[in-house]
Amino acid sequence: MRDGALALLTGLIRGAGHRMNDALQTLGFAARFFMMILVYSGQSFRRLHLTIREVYFSGFQSLLIILVSGLFIGMVLGMQGYETLQRYGSSEALGVLVALSLTRELGPVVSALLFASRAGSSITAEIGLMKATEQLTAMDMMAVNPIARVVAPRFWGGVISMPLLAALFSAVGVFGGYLVGVVLIGVDEGAFWSQMQGSVDFHLDVWNGIVKSFVFGAAVSLIAVFEGYDAVPTAEGVSSSIKRTVVYSALAILALDLVLTSFMFRGI
Amino acid sequence: MNRKLLDLWVGFFVAIGFAAVLFLALRVGNVSSANFAETYRLTAKFDNIGGLKVRGPVKSAGVVVGRVAEISFDAQTYEAVVTMTIDGRYHFPRDTFASILTAGLLGEQYIGLDAGGDEKMLNPGDVVAKTQSAVVLEKLISQFMFSKASETADSK
Numbered sequence: 239m240r241d242g243a244l245a246l247l248t249g250l251i252r253g254a255g256h257r258m259n260d261a262l263q264t265l266g267f268a269a270r271f272f273m274m275i276l277v278y279s280g281q282s283f284r285r286l287h288l289t290i291r292e293v294y295f296s297g298f299q300s301l302l303i304i305l306v307s308g309l310f311i312g313m314v315l316g317m318q319g320y321e322t323l324q325r326y327g328s329s330e331a332l333g334v335l336v337a338l339s340l341t342r343e344l345g346p347v348v349s350a351l352l353f354a355s356r357a358g359s360s361i362t363a364e365i366g367l368m369k370a371t372e373q374l375t376a377m378d379m380m381a382v383n384p385i386a387r388v389v390a391p392r393f394w395g396g397v398i399s400m401p402l403l404a405a406l407f408s409a410v411g412v413f414g415g416y417l418v419g420v421v422l423i424g425v426d427e428g429a430f431w432s433q434m435q436g437s438v439d440f441h442l443d444v445w446n447g448i449v450k451s452f453v454f455g456a457a458v459s460l461i462a463v464f465e466g467y468d469a470v471p472t473a474e475g476v477s478s479s480i481k482r483t484v485v486y487s488a489l490a491i492l493a494l495d496l497v498l499t500s501f502m503f504r505g506i
Numbered sequence: 507m508n509r510k511l512l513d514l515w516v517g518f519f520v521a522i523g524f525a526a527v528l529f530l531a532l533r534v535g536n537v538s539s540a541n542f543a544e545t546y547r548l549t550a551k552f553d554n555i556g557g558l559k560v561r562g563p564v565k566s567a568g569v570v571v572g573r574v575a576e577i578s579f580d581a582q583t584y585e586a587v588v589t590m591t592i593d594g595r596y597h598f599p600r601d602t603f604a605s606i607l608t609a610g611l612l613g614e615q616y617i618g619l620d621a622g623g624d625e626k627m628l629n630p631g632d633v634v635a636k637t638q639s640a641v642v643l644e645k646l647i648s649q650f651m652f653s654k655a656s657e658t659a660d661s662k
Contacts, residue, residue, distance in 0.1 A: 287509060290516050298519040337534045402523025409526035412534055431533070439561070440535040448527065 268464050275393050275463070278386035282394075288387070292395025296357035300403060303356055304349055308407035311344060312336060312414025319415070320423055332425050333434035336415030341438065341447045342503075345408030347495050350454035353400055354487035358462035361392050362483040365466025366476035374467075389467060393459045400455025401448050408447065446502045453494055458487045544594030546630035547575065550604045550617070551585040556640025558606055558615045564590045566619040571596050574617065590617060599624035605638035615640060 282288060319335040365388060368374050374384040412434075419425045438444065462483050469479035555577065564572035572592035580587050592598075601622030608615050619634075628634070 287512075291512060293519065294512050294516045297523075298515050301519065341530060341534065399519075402520060402526070405526040405530060406523055409529045409534075412530075434534055436563075438535045440531050442561075444527075444530045444535045447530075 264468070267468065268460075271464050271467065272460055274385050275390050275460075278383060279390050279394065281383065281386040282390040288391040289394050289398070292391045293398050296353070296361065296392070296395050297399025297403060300353055300356045300399070301406070303352055304403045304407050305410050307348065307352060308340075308345075308410035309414040311348060311407075312340065312411030312416075313418045315339060315344075315411070316415035316418030316423070320419055320425065329425050330429035331433055332415070332419045333430035334437045336419070337412050337434045337438050338443060340408040340411040340415075341443045343495070343499075345411065346404045346447050346451040346454055347491060349404040349407040350400065350451060350458060350491045351488055353396070353403060353455070354458045354462070354491065355484050357396060357399070358458050358483050358487050359480050361396070361459070361462040362466040362469070362480050363476060365389065365392070365463060366469035366471075366479050369467065369469055370471040370473070370476055372471075389463045393463050396459030396462065397452070397455045400458070401451045404451030404454075405448065442502075446498075449502075450495065450498050453498060454491050457490045457494055461487050461490060545572070545591040546594055547589055547591055548572075548598075548628060548630075548632055548634055549587055549589045550634040550637050551580065551583070551587055552604075552606060552637050552639050553585060554639040554642065555586040555588060556606055556608075556615055556642060558588065558617070558640065562614060563616045564592065564619060565616055566596070566598070566621065571619065588617065597627040600626045600628055600632075601636065602628060602634055603636045603638070604634045606640035608641070 315336045316332065319332050320329055323329045323331055323335065365374075368384075368388065374388065377384045377387060416430065420427045420430050465479040465483045465486070469475050558574060558577065560574055560577055562574040563570045564574065572590050574588060575591045576589040578587045578589075579585075598619055599622045601624040603620040603622060605618050605620070606615055607618045622636075
């Protein structure tokens with residue numbers, strides 16, 4: 239009885255240590271992989287059309303979902319914000335509420351979450367399948383570096399696309415808030431825009447939102463290409479890699495958002 | 507896919523992305539009036555600044571002429587020291603009156619500058635001598651209550 243309990247305990251500790259070891263090893267490989275991407279970026283930028291192609295696939299093709307979601311979120315913010323603000327007789331501040339919540343938080347975060355599930359997962363699937371069908375190995379055999387040829391363009395394509403998508407999300411969201419607030423409900427148009435312009439600061443709000451989305455873009459792209467490259471080369475392995483991309487990206491976005499927000503908006 | 511067509515769509519994507527940034531900067535954030543080209547600093551001491559915040563507006567006759575740059579506490583006189591950056595195009599007389607006002611009933615607080623009649627102007631770094639503190643709503647209400655109470659006591 240006692241021996242059984244002891245064996246169970248040691249088994250548990252051993253399992254935890256093993257998992258910890260694996261996690262650390264993966265983290266170390268991810269850091270080395272990130273450095274390799276940076277090192278081979280110069281080589282891949284010499285064939286710039288590869289990166290442009292990835293901007294097309296992950297940026298341009300995400301436009302529709304980003305624009306439509308941004309419009310809806312802006313409209314919902316307009317309705318909910320009006321509902322709350324009019325209780326305090328300050329429905330003119332609707333523009334401020336919509337613009338600040340979009341540029342500071344919702345724009346970067348929601349568009350990064352959408353980007354992770356729309357573009358990140360497809361990058362992982364593509365690279366994972368390339369690995370499963372041994373295309374990456376074949377490239378290596380032909381003296382083509384797969385990181386410079388396949389991974390780095392996808393990484394930079396995501397990094398370039400993300401800030402643009404987030405800015406579009408915020409802009410369309412503000413327009414959605416305008417549609418609901420001013421056109422539909424009838425908040426005064428002059429007050430809507432002028433109070434917004436009075437309270438939204440370019441550096442503090444808009445620029446920090448762009449910095450945030452840039453960081454999110456780098457994090458999501460890195461996770462996506464790494465999970466694809468690190469995938470177990472089977473159908474099951476690729477599917478679990480895609481799952482990990484979405485889960486880890488979402489967690490990384492929200493955790494980074496907390497860190498960045500506490501840096502940017504401390505005590506002001 | 508044809509490389510030219512691809513470039514076209516990517517160019518379109520980047521162009522509308524930058525247009526969105528420009529929209530956020532100019533229409534939403536109003537970058538033009540937020541940064542004055544040349545500024546100078548004035549300080550003013552207040553007994554109580556209420557809810558005044560750094561980056562709050564400084565207005566004269568309702569026009570934004572500057573921003574609150576810094577708020578600190580003077581341990582000698584127990585007063586709040588507010589440093590303002592004022593647009594370099596505007597100069598105010600020596601006897602300008604600085605007061606802390608509220609936009610609307612519960613809106614944000616700002617500093618209002620009422621120009622006086624002095625011939626001499628305030629130089630950069632000068633201290634605005636005449637100030638009026640923020641109105642604290644609780645004090646106002648209690649004053650009102652006391653005066654009402656004394657009125658009813660007198661009439662009896």
